[in-house]
Amino acid sequence: MSDLSRLDLLRFLERVQKQDLARTRRWIQEEQQRARAEAQRAAAPKAEPKTWRAYVPADARQTVELHRVECRIEHPELDTREITATEARKLREMGAEMSCQQCQASEAAP
Structure with missing residues (x-):
């Protein structure tokens, strides 16, 4: 064995x-x-989702335009940044414009 x-x-x-x-x-x-x-x-803490898009013109005298992320309007000539609702609210307070009827009518508009 x-x-x-x-x-x-x-x-x-x-x-x-x-x-x-x-x-x-x-x-x-x-x-x-x-x-x-x-x-x-x-x-x-969870990061706030980026639900808005800011279109920033090269000329600082022009107004920043805000759209919902799902909005189909595009401005390829402008600098585009996706931002949170809080950031969009601050931009509105500083004079940014809601640029289309669809985005203006959104219940979640800042």
């Missing part, structure tokens, strides 16, 4: 099981770290 005694085989089995247990404990630690990281991400 084998030169290894039953005791040698049991000690070998014990070493293998210790390695398995150590690996399982590492997996548990990794999963706990992932769960903590996910909980932190879920608790973090």
Whole structure:
């Protein structure tokens, strides 16, 4: 049969099981770290979605135009930036114009 005694085989089995247990404990630690990281991400404040588009003319004397992101009106000649409702509200206070009837009628207009 084998030169290894039953005791040698049991000690070998014990070493293998210790390695398995150590690996399982590492997996548990990794999963706990992932769960903590996910909980932190879920608790973090969410960024406000960018639901408006500001068309900024090169000439500072011209008025910034605001449109909803889903609006089909395009102004490729103007610098375009997607902005949040809060940013759109601030631009309105500074004189930016709602540029089309569709965007003006939006309930979510800033």
